[in-house]
Amino acid sequence: MPTGHVTRHPANWLPAMRGTMIRLVPAMFAWEILQLPLYTLGRDGTAWEIAFAILHCTAGDALIALAALSWALVIVGAPKWPERAFGRVLAATVVIGLAYTVYSEWLNVEIRRSWAYAGAMPVLPILGTGAGPLLQWAVLPPLALAGARRALREQAAKP
Numbered sequence: 001m002p003t004g005h006v007t008r009h010p011a012n013w014l015p016a017m018r019g020t021m022i023r024l025v026p027a028m029f030a031w032e033i034l035q036l037p038l039y040t041l042g043r044d045g046t047a048w049e050i051a052f053a054i055l056h057c058t059a060g061d062a063l064i065a066l067a068a069l070s071w072a073l074v075i076v077g078a079p080k081w082p083e084r085a086f087g088r089v090l091a092a093t094v095v096i097g098l099a100y101t102v103y104s105e106w107l108n109v110e111i112r113r114s115w116a117y118a119g120a121m122p123v124l125p126i127l128g129t130g131a132g133p134l135l136q137w138a139v140l141p142p143l144a145l146a147g148a149r150r151a152l153r154e155q156a157a158k159p
Contacts, residue, residue: 012152016082017069019148020141021062027140028061029054035132038121053115064104065141068096082149090145097137105129 032054036042041053072092078085106129108114117123122131 024144029058040116
């Protein structure tokens with residue numbers, strides 16, 4: 001019974017995902033620390049509360065990033081990603097991350113009141129979402145994805 005023709009190519013999507021997450025999680029951790037003054041917790045929280053929030057938010061960011069990248073790959077990815085469809089996957093990852101961030105910030109600031117913005121947090125009109133978290137998702141995933149792709153290309157170019 002014939003099995004059909006199968007084209008083989010190296011599977012770079014897994015090293016690309018790993019490379020992205022290896023770059024993104026420490027960047028998210030640093031971002032959480034840097035944006036702490038934009039939240040009331042940075043002013044009013046105990047050292048333990050602040051440390052817990054930084055670790056908790058970084059873990060949440062990692063899960064959101066992994067889910068956003070995974071969904072982007074499922075929706076717009078190509079079998080040879082990241083060599084093909086890189087821009088589409090990057091854009092979809094950012095859009096998914098931003099959409100979830102708008103929802104999460106609304107839910108946790110307005111509805112649950114789990115955290116609050118300090119006066120220093122710039123807030124987007126209409127949405128009411130803090131600019132810090134939106135900037136985080138607009139900047140860090142593209143940098144991490146591009147860094148992972150560059151590292152794969154450099155590794156492939158080695159003899």
